[in-house]
Amino acid sequence: MSKLIQAHNLHKTYQLGRVEVPVLRGVSLDVEAAEWVAILGASGSGKSTLLHLLGALDHPDSNESSISYEGSLLSSMRPGALNNYRNKSVGFVFQFYHLLPELTVLENTILPGLVGLNRLQYLRRIGELRDRGAELLDAFGLSHRLSHRPRELSGGERQRVAIARALINKAPLLLADEPTGNLDRQTGEEILELLKAQHRAGLTIVMVTHDLTIAEQADRIVRLEDGVIEPAKESHNISR
């Protein structure tokens, strides 16, 4: 299998007033294409930070740190290319869904598709985009919610919309930050089933969680403690 994303020696320190708080201390992680990696760790272990670095929402501190996607270093990309990376290559799913309250379910779903379209492309592709958005939402059982606002939806429904949004541009990599953390058990399982189905279809997933039972759904579990990966505790779930 080829490596989709490779992180090497990632360091990240946050400044809280005068105090420096090291969050990541030399984390390295390789993710194969079509692999599902769960990053397991307690609160404050740096797992969300790792996800933000992988998704180019933030950048590592050290020059020795590097992240490469399909062999290209993110640190050498120009801002436009990084925007394009976030838009086309990566899909984010957050614990608190992060949908725009003023947009409808369908508009939220196609938002990444709209970003980066100029007026002419918009006129040409809006129909196609809407159809794909509606298709995805239909597949996620939300066809009756297209024109609803996020506040009219349940937590599970909102998370499904967030996943649909992450998939709208057919990004090969899904970065999920505690995707079930805000949901009840049953709804959480439904969301995991949905992710599993996407994974089976070839989607690479890097999922952050603090729940071992959820992490066990993944191909591989990476344990993060105090900003470092515990090599001994890295395990492959071969029973899947």
Place this chain on the structure above:
Amino acid sequence: MYQALLTNRYLTSRVIPLLAVAAVALCVALVIVVVSVMTGFLDMVRDSGRKLMGDVVISHPIYGIPHYEALLEELTKTSGVAAATPVIDSWGLLKMPYPQGDSKTTRTVQIWGVEPETFEQVTDFSTSIVWRQVEAYSPAWQYLLEDLFTQQSTAIIEALDLDQRIALLCVIKEDPELRDATPEDRLAIANQLSLESWQAILRTAARVPTLTEECLGTETWQSILARDPRLITPDAILEDGVTISRDNGTIPGIVMGLHVSELNVRSSDRTTVPHNNWYWWMPRFDVTLTTMPIDQKGGIVTEPSSRILPVANEFQSGVYLIDETRVLVPLDVAQDLMNLDEATIVDEFDPDIELGVDPARTTMVLVRAEQGLTPEELQVKVREAYTKFYEGLIKEQDLLVWPPSPNSLTLNIMTWEEQQAGFIGPVENERRLIQTLFSIVYVVCAALVLAIFWAIVYEKTRDIGILRSVGASRTGIVWIFLRYGLVVGSVGAVVGLGLGWLVVTNINGIHSALEEPPLILSWIFFVLAAISLILTVVLSWRGSLLPLVLGLMITVLLTILAIGILLLDGMGGVAIWDPSIYYFTDIPSSLDWWSAFGTMVGAVVFSLVGAIIPAAKAADTDPVKALRYE
């Protein structure tokens, strides 16, 4: 394209942008109203100046310009001159017909002696004549009739034969003695009545015109009315005004500015009605004009000149200062009063020896330009014409009196604007000052937009993080808020224009409402306050604080408005635009479209300026922090 979608949604689904639009609209409306009124004011000053004076004025005060007829002839031959008219400008005292009793009011007035026909060609003054028609049986007509029957009672009685006199008796047929009398008895009574009794009967007849007409028959009735042309021809009053005379041009009259007399009262519909239900209608009365002529050596002639003149009509130029002080009389009357008429020059040592004639003079000549010629261009032509007139006269060897030389210091040939510079200059400066001061409103507008957008950016911080996470660029984020500012500025500017237009075009109505507040509005506000109070109680019953606060605020506001109107009414209204201060009787009410357009552009630009800082802040927001923002 996502920016358009987001801007649209942010604008239509939140209250905050509406507040920003309202703030911009109010700023724009405020500037438009103030600048429009000031510009309109200046335009009115200019318009009226030109209307009252023509384009160019030749003036030689006090001593006047002799041989002015030749000058007028020269001017009318000059190309570019549409018309020219002589005017005598002087000051005098006017004894008014009021109050009742012997001690009458006297006012200082500016006397303009004019030649009605040419004066009309230069100034269109007939359009400013106030009383244009006397409708039969209207209050004015009724008073004219009573005046006629009182003042000419003897003549009227003497013109009636015995049968007509007996017929006239029927107007007092309710008198028991007459009611039961036979025709023979009536004849006997008619023969016995003294002149005083007939005069008393006429006074009674004047009060019952329809009955009198019935008794006398239409023909006799019309012949009596014909003694005052205003009673039989409704337009005669206008003709009197235009010709500055009475009785078909036979008696020279006076046309007074509408506010020279203090008895023309401005009513709430902005028209003027004579005091005491038309009793003090000036064209009924005579006034006495007294002047103090100045002799050729600059001293005062010992004897003042006085002339009783019937009021032919009144004029309203719209400039209060003029309407309050100026009276128009025929040129020859003014020349006579000011000793500027033709006179014989006699030998200083032997008054019996006549040396020649001192011709009549005029102190000003007003000149009107033909269409397309500017006052400045006309001024050059008038100077040339004057020089030509002067040079033509000095060739005549036997001339005893010379007009002032074209280079004389006391002779002025000025455009109307130069003549009125003392008046127009301060108004222009005032307008510039107010425009500059009100430009601060733009800064207020920008500050409001900045404050509101700053709040919006805070509110939308997480959205910014979400947008960055799906690939939105920093410039894309900036553009969202700039578009937002552009739309808020544009919508605010258009709403402000509409609001400003509404206020400017109805400004006189609004002012009238302040002068005489409609009481019904007060009761409407009281009722609305009561409804608002009931709704507040019902809505806040569940314990929510917001409906209670909002409801109480609205209730208090409506109550204050209602009480305010009552108080305003009690104080007799507030006249913000006092014509005696602002010169004009009406507030300028036309929108200055150019400055309105400029204001709108300014509002959009300053809204963008207000939006750009929050937009830059939004673009600089760290997406990770933004996503964590709660």
